[in-house]
Amino acid sequence: MKGRVSAYDVAKLAKVSQTTVSRVLNNYPHVRKETRKRVHDAINTLGFSPDEIARSLASKKTNTIGLIVEDISNSFYAETAHIILREAQKYDYEVIIIDAETDENSFERAINTLNGKRVDGIIVASARMDNQKVKEFYDKGFPIIFYNRRIYGIEESHYVEVDNRLGAKIAVNHLVENKHRKIAFISGPTIYSTFYQRFEGYKEALQENGLEYDESLIYKGEVIYEQVFQFALNLMRDKEMPTAFFASTDQMALAIMDAAARSGRHIPYDISIIGFDDIEIASNPYIGLSTISQRKREMAVLTLQKLFSLINKDDSNSEPNKITLEPELIIRKTTGVNNQ
Amino acid sequence: MKGRVSAYDVAKLAKVSQTTVSRVLNNYPHVRKETRKRVHDAINTLGFSPDEIARSLASKKTNTIGLIVEDISNSFYAETAHIILREAQKYDYEVIIIDAETDENSFERAINTLNGKRVDGIIVASARMDNQKVKEFYDKGFPIIFYNRRIYGIEESHYVEVDNRLGAKIAVNHLVENKHRKIAFISGPTIYSTFYQRFEGYKEALQENGLEYDESLIYKGEVIYEQVFQFALNLMRDKEMPTAFFASTDQMALAIMDAAARSGRHIPYDISIIGFDDIEIASNPYIGLSTISQRKREMAVLTLQKLFSLINKDDSNSEPNKITLEPELIIRKTTGVNNQ
DNA sequence: TTGTAGGCGTTATCAT
């Protein structure tokens, strides 16, 4: 344990000052080629690797970012994390992932922890619209960027999202084009911008298509499999049941498919189902869920890019970055023409 | 940016020394109640939170562990990470996840990065049996523990795994009990202990059941959907096709199910399929994959527990921790009696 | 119970 070799040991062996060791470590220009070599040799024979903690303390830079997600086992976040981890690596950045609930308390703890660890920036992938804790960080100019879900009420916030309102309209229109006129909507808590926007889109689409809004066709609760399943099952037992379901999440769509099977409905002949997100399982041949694509990869890559430019302040214009991508309709096997 | 408040600022405001601030921060016993209160007040009015980096440098402890996985978007790792992240949080630990390839180079980079960040311990969830880089860390007594996959050749290594050999035998026996006698085996690269052991178990089970080993029924390549799919498809086109497939991974089992559908085979009437891992999608009603459970949660919790005891050296006996759990057969819809 | 001073392993600022 005492075997740690420091830059001093290297310096001694290479017969230079520790400062010079630091210089070659950081690729400073003004070091004689020969000196540089001596140092490198010493580094190798001693098997020295710099203490990033000490380095961070002195340089005020950790080369680490934080990623806050709600549940990494949720494939949407897992796939997102994969992209971000791999991408960050290319920039020599590591990432501390915090898997936490989204209530204000947990969120505050997450932010504080990350702040304590002195990360260079934070990606919030599971913001609730009311997470106001970030405000003080924004005021300090600390790099925070929202991925997918964003908060409201802070003008200067940076985010990368998909046009959820538009996505929802596309989904509903797809259903309407297939002659569905009674479309149930399954939403997660509208305290999340994604669900909020999708709900808005659903309502708008209904209106534009001259369809009436029916409260009894709406689920607007937690994203819990069993609850969604029950809600859908109840609707399906009704003779007047909707011919189509628009779920604001693929995960919820799966629960609806389950309910359809359980109640003996055949998809898509008796009932059409469309989701949102395009998680990996959606494309499984046995599932074949029609859905709206989130374009995760693009969102993730853009988010990281923006974050780094905030960190390095090489943002020519320090305007807030507000990026909204267009979603994409993906038709698979769970939506079809209404033939009742 | 210069607005950082340090323990000194707090000390000044509270009219104590910085040492005392440190003391209340670390809950030292011998601080007068009143002094403690003054300090707390100062902390609150200044909004001070300690710099964990400086703290780490001084204390040689980062309260951070590293987790090395192969692909966090793979649901097996995603589910594992979820458990570990949430669990570590309870101990006030954060985790840096490294998502890297498993070749020796990438592995070495991952280990070195984590070492540079001075993490207190490392969980390797995607070891290849030949990853020898860890040896020097073991020799230094650095806490490393293998989760699920382990390495060979280092006597003192710590690991938590499931009995893969036994799991494979259970799977094959289940198939044999259902009158299957021609059982294909789909394996990932046997450089991973899991695949290696499962392969061994498969062969042993065949032998114990008086079945002969047929090379043409074996896939032993990368875990790539398309390749597994094609391999299975080719077998299924054969008149003499196997009546059952044992996939050493649920992911691979999904590809086989796909191939079955593509070739018009009905599961489980024409063909039985069993996987290994019990990832979440396996229990989806539309999939209903029979499989062998990995008992992820127990493995993950045990791993973390062992790691912390290594970190805190409160391991009465410093014997290597070698834990092997028993796997469990989960019968769902993809396996049935052979009726040919 | 509280304070003083040195140290953790770098980077950063002056000199030379």
Add this chain to the structure above:
DNA sequence: ATGATAACGCCTACAA
């Protein structure tokens, strides 16, 4: 091109 030396923000003897 290189070297002293002072930070960085906290912890930890040691002293009082």
